[in-house]
Amino acid sequence: MNNPIKIAIDAMGGENSPDKVIKGIEIHCSKSDHVFYNIFGNKNIIEPILKNCKISNKSYKIIHTDKIIEDTDSPLSAAKKGRDTSMWLSIESLKKLESDAIVSAGNTGALFVIAKLNLKMIEKIDKPALSALWPNKNGMNIVLDLGANIECNEKNLVDFSLMGSALHKSLFENEDPKVALLNIGSEEIKGNNIIKNTYQILNENKNQLFKFNGYIEGNQIMDGDVNVIVTDGFTGNIALKTAEGTANFITSELKKALNSSIIGKLSSILNIRNLKKFKNKLDPRLYNGAILLGLDKPVIKSHGSTDEIGFANSLNVCEKIIKGNLIDKIKKNIL
Numbered sequence: 001m002n003n004p005i006k007i008a009i010d011a012m013g014g015e016n017s018p019d020k021v022i023k024g025i026e027i028h029c030s031k032s033d034h035v036f037y038n039i040f041g042n043k044n045i046i047e048p049i050l051k052n053c054k055i056s057n058k059s060y061k062i063i064h065t066d067k068i069i070e071d072t073d074s075p076l077s078a079a080k081k082g083r084d085t086s087m088w089l090s091i092e093s094l095k096k097l098e099s100d101a102i103v104s105a106g107n108t109g110a111l112f113v114i115a116k117l118n119l120k121m122i123e124k125i126d127k128p129a130l131s132a133l134w135p136n137k138n139g140m141n142i143v144l145d146l147g148a149n150i151e152c153n154e155k156n157l158v159d160f161s162l163m164g165s166a167l168h169k170s171l172f173e174n175e176d177p178k179v180a181l182l183n184i185g186s187e188e189i190k191g192n193n194i195i196k197n198t199y200q201i202l203n204e205n206k207n208q209l210f211k212f213n214g215y216i217e218g219n220q221i222m223d224g225d226v227n228v229i230v231t232d233g234f235t236g237n238i239a240l241k242t243a244e245g246t247a248n249f250i251t252s253e254l255k256k257a258l259n260s261s262i263i264g265k266l267s268s269i270l271n272i273r274n275l276k277k278f279k280n281k282l283d284p285r286l287y288n289g290a291i292l293l294g295l296d297k298p299v300i301k302s303h304g305s306t307d308e309i310g311f312a313n314s315l316n317v318c319e320k321i322i323k324g325n326l327i328d329k330i331k332k333n334i335l
Helices: 019-029 041-050 075-084 086-096 108-118 154-171 193-204 231-259 260-270 273-279 308-323 326-334
Strands: 003-009 036-039 060-064 100-105 128-136 141-143 178-182 211-216 228-230 288-295 299-301
Touching: 003 086, 019 036, 019 041, 019 308, 036 041, 036 086, 036 100, 041 060, 075 086, 075 108, 086 100, 086 108, 100 308, 108 288, 108 299, 128 154, 128 231, 141 154, 141 299, 154 178, 154 193, 154 228, 154 288, 154 308, 154 326, 178 193, 178 231, 193 211, 231 260, 231 273, 260 273, 273 288
Parallel strands: 003 036, 003 100, 036 060, 100 299, 141 228, 178 211, 178 228
Antiparallel strands: 128 141, 128 288, 288 299
């Protein structure tokens, strides 16, 4: 890739922005020298932060706007006031081919609506899906949908399988996608009619794009037997929030246990390397960066409450899917 990757960044979205956004850019650009950042936001706030960061002025451009979309704005009100906001302008830069992808930590509902207003759906895709990286015992899962669609039909779930496998291939080129449907049991008779019909479609229509592994239950998500897990947005969002809460509970309780006695503190010192590995495995910042699949340009949603480390990781995900030709892979899978 001769030309630099151009990432549009909504610098004003999310908690502690634009401070965490600019510091996230600093972390990312220290590891990647072939990226140009189109930064959308209030230059009067952004420029002082940039002066204290080690970011070459040749690697970014600030597009000034003092209008922002608040986290409290409804998707409809955000769309109405959005044309001069940092979120709208950053997405619009994809439409104008001035950027290759967009990253925002702002209002999730507003991001989806504004993205759909500005960008086209990929041909033959009816609904977009929100996908994210999820650790397992052997590596990483792609899980979708995580909340973009409360209700889905059979075609939607089949499309999610095709898009999820394309995303996995763009991120992990040397691994073969293995798809499973999230269900309440592993038997063919389990689940509602939509799930059972989707199972039949995927099981009967064998293809070279991915291996279909049938059903997977919630307690098997992290086993690593599959790497693309498909569900509707209602179920997926509950599964995601449950996993996040469980991870926070485990790390919090472990920390309390290790600090509750002298023996515990000594044990933590002796096992500091292993404890660091354990912490990193459960650190949501290292998996930050949800991808809205189905649009003809990459849209990445960073968690609004993450810090600069998490935001830098969302930029890393963004860079990888551009280099991995995600959109072309989805179009090829669908067609």
